[in-house]
Amino acid sequence: MNYFYIDTSSSYLYSGIISNNKLISEVKINFGSELSKYTVSEIQKLFKDANISPKDIDKIIVVSGPGSFTGIRIGMTFAKIFAYSMNKEITEITSLDAMAKSINSKKIIVPLIDARRGYVYAEAIKNDKTIIEPQYMKLEDLIDKLNNLNEEYIFITNDKQIKIENVIRYNPDILNIVLSYASKKSINPHLIEPTYLKLTEAEENLGTNNDN
Amino acid sequence: MIINLNKNDLDLIKELTEKFPNVFLSYSIKNDFENNPYTNYLIYLLNDKVVGFLNYYEIYERMEIVNFNVLDQFQNKHIGSYLLDELMKIATSKKIKNITLEVRIDNEKAIYLYKKYDFVEVGIRKNYYNGIDGILMECEMIKMDDIYILGIESSCDETSFSIVKNGTIEISTVISSQIDIHKKFGGVVPEIASRAHIKNITYVLDECLKKANMKMDDITAIAVTYGPGLIGSLLVGVECAKTLAFLYNKPLIPVHHISGHIYANNLVKRLEFPLIALVISGGHTELILMDKDYSFKKLGGTLDDAVGECYDKVGRVIGVEYPGGPVIDKLASLGKHTYDLPIPLDDDSYNFSFSGLKSAVINLAHNEEQRGNKINKENLACSFQDVVIKVLTKKTMRALKEYNVNNLILAGGVAANHGIREKFKELCEENNINYTFPSIKYSTDNAAMIASSGYYAYLDNRFSDLTLNPISSVELK
Known part of the structure; x- marks a missing residue:
């Protein structure tokens, strides 16, 4: 089986090709604001390095978010079009799940993404069980919740600007992520959608106005 | 079945000569083979009997049909078409440039058949057939291939795909408008537009290809609006175009949105300059x-x-x-x-x-x-x-x-x-x-205008590599 993995939910391009349970090529580059510019050309290189054609891929695993709205749509567009046009199997996972699969710890693992203005996207996982569902929340509320659990926890994040302790820097273990979710049920590519976890401001305001 | 007559097959030559006495009154097939290195005979055999033939010359890169006959009692059985099909197959495989022939001006049936095979009249030979005019007809075998451009437009609140042939012929266009989504906000909300684009994109592409009854492999090149417009909206179209260009190894053509609007008119009537x-x-x-x-x-x-x-x-x-x-x-x-x-x-x-x-x-x-x-x-x-x-x-x-x-x-x-x-x-x-x-349907944002404009960019070699990036504000050049 050949798997293609893509995550553009931050300013990084994380992508890899797994063949017969081995990682045969990967890319992990921070493109900052130029992620949309380089994603497709880097993936072209990735396939060249792996000496494999897109036709040979059996299944696509795409990270659907949460994270940068624009970022998510880059990888998501690629994955959707790839799966639809070449008739490939596709499944989605969240960026938080991908983070959790990149460290080994007996503690509660808390993947964390900065959502600005004191908010984060986060979840909490212990021994593969979800303790706090993925959500958009205030960082201080999250820390309160975690402290109430009275267990040791560890954050994993890529956002240096968040002021927290007990933190591990995120470096995706693409092989482990893919193997963990390889058998996850495939979805019709038309129906794959980003996981934003947050309404747009316009929708939020509309909701408030209606409430009044 | 159709065979190519061998000059040593004397039995068949004899049969052919006897079956068509009027044709071979003045010359013998044997002599023809001896004196003319270009001559060929396609023979149509029905139950091992000769019922029709097509004699043609193959002179380097061109062919000439010299004689073409089907026995009266076997007319209207498409035997003539089968013989012409075979000739076309040979001509294509040998990269023949053109095929010519002469036909009596009153032989309407034959002229009709030749026209079906893309032969066109190129001249008149006065009194060619004992007082009756002959028409010189020609079939050009090597034509410029048709160019099919897949256009993609997502610069604002419409997700659209279209396939346009040779810059002017619309094969299929699908537009998914978000106008009802944005109505309640009193205008287009960029983030909501981007979200709707990615939700719709494969549906719209799928419908466009199905309507055209085409596959991605049939597309010559992919043209996409790269700007100006809402950056998040443009991005979905551009990423889609780059992905398709990569997966199917097709040329990628960036199209300026305004150029698209101008070329919308080209779908109504070919632009005239200045x-x-x-x-x-x-x-x-x-x-x-x-x-x-x-x-x-x-x-x-x-x-x-x-x-x-x-x-x-x-x-x-x-x-x-x-x-x-x-x-x-x-x-x-x-x-x-x-x-x-x-x-x-x-x-x-x-x-x-x-x-x-x-x-x-x-x-x-x-x-x-x-x-x-x-x-x-x-x-x-x-x-x-x-x-x-x-x-x-x-x-x-x-x-x-x-x-x-x-x-x-x-x-x-x-x-x-x-x-x-x-x-x-x-x-x-x-x-x-x-x-x-432009007609109303081409006035508002649509991908047909992008595909039409993309065709002329294609002819002008205006391609981009896979690092094409959307630009929210850009001058038309």
Whole structure:
């Protein structure tokens, strides 16, 4: 089986090709604001390095978010079009799940993404069980919740600007992520959608106005 | 079955000669083989008996049909077609450039058959057949291949795919409009537009390919709007185009949105140059001069609001639903020009300004309200539209005169406005100007116009690599 993995939910391009349970090529580059510019050309290189054609891929695993709205749509567009046009199997996972699969710890693992203005996207996982569902929340509320659990926890994040302790820097273990979710049920590519976890401001305001 | 006659197959030569005595009265097949290295005979055998033949010369890169006969009792059994099919197959495999033949002018049946195989009349041979004229016909085998461009448009609130053949023939277009989603916000919300684009994108592509009954492999190149527009919206289309270009190894063509609007007219009628294009939409108001395909010279543009934007804002003042343009157009046709509004930027330049006009309408409505007077919507719409038409026509007609240009095209969403269309029609008739405007379906954003424009960019080798990036604001060059 050949798997293609893509995550553009931050300013990084994380992508890899797994063949017969081995990682045969990967890319992990921070493109900052130029992620949309380089994603497709880097993936072209990735396939060249792996000496494999897109036709040979059996299944696509795409990270659907949460994270940068624009970022998510880059990888998501690629994955959707790839799966639809070449008739490939596709499944989605969240960026938080991908983070959790990149460290080994007996503690509660808390993947964390900065959502600005004191908010984060986060979840909490212990021994593969979800303790706090993925959500958009205030960082201080999250820390309160975690402290109430009275267990040791560890954050994993890529956002240096968040002021927290007990933190591990995120470096995706693409092989482990893919193997963990390889058998996850495939979805019709038309129906794959980003996981934003947050309404747009316009929708939020509309909701408030209606409430009044 | 069809065989190619071997010169040593004397039995078959004898049979052929006997079956068609009139043809072989004057010459023998044996002699023909000995003296003419170019000659070939395709023989149609039915139950091992000769029922028809096609004698042709193959002279390097060309062929000539010399004799073509089917026995009377075997006519209307498509034997002639089978023989021609075989000849075409041989010609294609040998990369023959053209096939010629002569046929009696009164042999309508044969002429009809040849025409079915793309033979065209190229000359008359007087008295070629003992007092009867012969027609010289030719079939060109090597033609320029058809170019199919897949166009992608997602610059604002429409997700659209289209396939256009050779720049002018629309094969299929699918447009998914988000207008109902944005209505409740009173205008396009960029993040919501981006979200809708990615939700729709594969559905729209799928429908477009199915409507055309084509596969991605049948597409020659992919053209996509790279700007100007909403950056998040553009991004979905551009990523989609790059992904397809990578997966199917197709050339990628970046298309400027305004160029698309101009080429929307090319789907109505092939553009004639030089021309002046007045592009009017929710995001643009520009006068552009073109000497030939893909040569754009901007004569002027709006310094602030686009004309369509101004319509929407005035719509809000009058109290009509977004988008205001079509409603104002309709109201205007029912009203009279009773309100006094200033003509904005009434100068010697080819630039426009609509924010002053917008403010004037807002102030007028406000003042009337304060005086306790009720605004007459129809009359305000009419007064406003009159001023817009005046400034657009004045500068456009002056540009046509100054640059000595005879062709005017209207482009963009506001080109669907009746009042504007009709006034230009009237003025162009008066001044002997060829005037084209796109049909309503090509006025608003669509991918057919992007595919049409993309075709001429393709001919001009304007390709991009896979690092193409959307740009929210970019000049047409």
